[in-house]
Amino acid sequence: MIEKEEIEYEKSVLIGIITQHQDEEKSNEYLDELEFLTYTAGGEVLKRFTQKLDTPNPKTFIGTGKMEDVRQFVEENDIGSAIFDDELSPAQQKNIEKILKCKVVDRTYLILDIFAQRAQTSYARTQVELAQYEYLLPRLTGLWTHLERQRGGIGMRGPGETEIETDRRIVRDKIKLLKDKLKIIDKQMSVQRGNRGQLVRVSLVGYTNVGKSTLMNVISKSDVFAENKLFATLDTTVRKVVIKNLPFLLTDTVGFIRKLPTQLVESFKSTLDEVRESDLVLHIVDISHPNFEEHIASVNQILDEIGASDKPTVMVFNKIDAYEPEEIEEDDLMTERTPAHYTLEEWERTWMNRIGDNALFISAINKENIEDFRKKVYEEVRQIHITRFPYNNFLYPEYDEFTGEIKDDE
Ligand SMILES: Nc1nc2c(ncn2[C@@H]2O[C@H](COP(=O)(O)OP(=O)(O)OP(=O)(O)O)[C@@H](O)[C@H]2O)c(=O)[nH]1
Ligand SMILES: [Mg+2]
Numbered sequence: 001m002i003e004k005e006e007i008e009y010e011k012s013v014l015i016g017i018i019t020q021h022q023d024e025e026k027s028n029e030y031l032d033e034l035e036f037l038t039y040t041a042g043g044e045v046l047k048r049f050t051q052k053l054d055t056p057n058p059k060t061f062i063g064t065g066k067m068e069d070v071r072q073f074v075e076e077n078d079i080g081s082a083i084f085d086d087e088l089s090p091a092q093q094k095n096i097e098k099i100l101k102c103k104v105v106d107r108t109y110l111i112l113d114i115f116a117q118r119a120q121t122s123y124a125r126t127q128v129e130l131a132q133y134e135y136l137l138p139r140l141t142g143l144w145t146h147l148e149r150q151r152g153g154i155g156m157r158g159p160g161e162t163e164i165e166t167d168r169r170i171v172r173d174k175i176k177l178l179k180d181k182l183k184i185i186d187k188q189m190s191v192q193r194g195n196r197g198q199l200v201r202v203s204l205v206g207y208t209n210v211g212k213s214t215l216m217n218v219i220s221k222s223d224v225f226a227e228n229k230l231f232a233t234l235d236t237t238v239r240k241v242v243i244k245n246l247p248f249l250l251t252d253t254v255g256f257i258r259k260l261p262t263q264l265v266e267s268f269k270s271t272l273d274e275v276r277e278s279d280l281v282l283h284i285v286d287i288s289h290p291n292f293e294e295h296i297a298s299v300n301q302i303l304d305e306i307g308a309s310d311k312p313t314v315m316v317f318n319k320i321d322a323y324e325p326e327e328i329e330e331d332d333l334m335t336e337r338t339p340a341h342y343t344l345e346e347w348e349r350t351w352m353n354r355i356g357d358n359a360l361f362i363s364a365i366n367k368e369n370i371e372d373f374r375k376k377v378y379e380e381v382r383q384i385h386i387t388r389f390p391y392n393n394f395l396y397p398e399y400d401e402f403t404g405e406i407k408d409d410e
Contacts, residue, residue: 011078012043013070015062016085018052027085029291033258034085034107036209041114046077060099061092067099074100081105087259090139108261109135115264123185127271130178131263133171140168182267193277198388199240200248200381203275205303206284207295208255211318213237215284215364216252219374236274243378244399246385251278258298265305272306279384281313282377287347287361288322290340312384314358314376320344321363375399 014034018027027050035045051066060067061084074082081103082096088106096104105113112132119125204212220239237252251274265272275281283299285292296315303309326340342350344361352359360376362369378399 009042009044010080012038012045012081012083013073013079014038014045014048014083014085015070016048016050017056017062018050019054024050030085030258033291034083034110037107037110037114038083041110041117043081043083046079047073049073056086056092058089059092059095061086061088061096067096071100074102083107083110093139107259108263111257111261112264123182123189124271126178126181126185127267128264130175130182130267131261133175133178134263134267135261137168137171137175140171186273190273193274200280200384200388201251201274201278202248202280202282202377202381203251203253203278204282204284205253205275205299206255207286207289207292207299208257210255210284210286210289210295211364212255212284213252215316215318215362216250218364218367218370219377220250236271238274243374243381246378246381248377248381251275256299256302258294260298260302265302269306272308275303276306276308278308278311280377280380281308281311282316283313284316284318286319287317287344288319288324292317293339312380314360314380315352315355316373317347317352317359317361318364320361320368321366 014031016027016031016034018024022030031048031050035048038045049062049066049070051062053062057063062070070082073079079102082100082105084104084106086106087108088096088104093104093106112128112135115124115128116132119128204216206212216237216239220241236254239250239252240247241250242248253275254268254271281303283296285296289295300309303311323344325343326338328335328337328341339347339350348359348361357376360369360373362373364370382399
């Protein structure tokens, strides 16, 4: 069901709204992220449309006048998909499609589509397929049926055209089948996790594209796929890492994102079990991203949802090489200083100071402060080890006391 072949960049427009809770600046930042998602899915954004609205129009999400602007642009520029930053109701989606006569994709579907495109293993593919069917189920009546355009491109890598006329029952059966299939794999995975013995488990979590896989590669000398697109990693990778003489398991996981579709959280539950069952969480943050504080909040919320928010956590602020505060010219007396103007040193004195030792500032790419990072991880893992196996204490001296041969990895 999931097609793998590469597609040409598809012309798209983005549509977002500005509300009381979401001012123009926020809305722009969200659309930046949506544009990155669109690019990752294989689309090119020709134009953004925004509208000030207190509540979205129940029929067409944005107002009639604005929709007419969009329609004209879509027609004149041969646009393949109109992408909304918010979740659309099945009815809204249908209505808008009738007007625009192109694919209408919301943020949730876009993310599902990227996952479908990127899923490598049969396990990840099954999880995505399940999430796609669950998204599709309430939308079954007439989704995209009136479209006579070519197939393929954004939003077409899932259960699409062929299933549309199919009975809901068939989709429900399919959902049940996929759930059963996942249950079997889940059991195997859980046994595998059990077999890993008593090694301390550490997981890398964080917003998508913050550098988790890059850090994994640096620290474990492994070769996990990393790239500057969203959701480069869908399957968890577990590596045995040895710092000095202390072995532990390090897991690289799928990145999180604002408004991660609930269908995905649900079907990736067991991928996330890896995080839930870990002893230590390394929360990686891209400090060079203007929205990094909001990213932290999104990640914490998802950790909470999966029941993993009470783990010992180290905050790792990555990409310090790329961090550039906004500057205020000396003769500029109008611009107010905001956190966007903070230097790294100033950041370190904010709330980050309160987490004290549990905040690290690194560059995975330039290997800056990686030694501090290794030391910190060593000490945390050692602490967990000693608590769990008090008699083994003598095996693992303080990081600086260790004089034996330094082994990086096995
Ligand atoms: N400037 C800079 N870029 C970095 C650093 N670490 C990683 N990157 C880049 O950030 C991008 C994303 O890196 P990944 O390691 O794939 O990020 P990830 O968190 O695993 O992403 P997902 O798997 O998509 O969630 C890549 O282009 C990396 O080269 C860093 O310290 N500095
Ligand atoms: Mg990754």
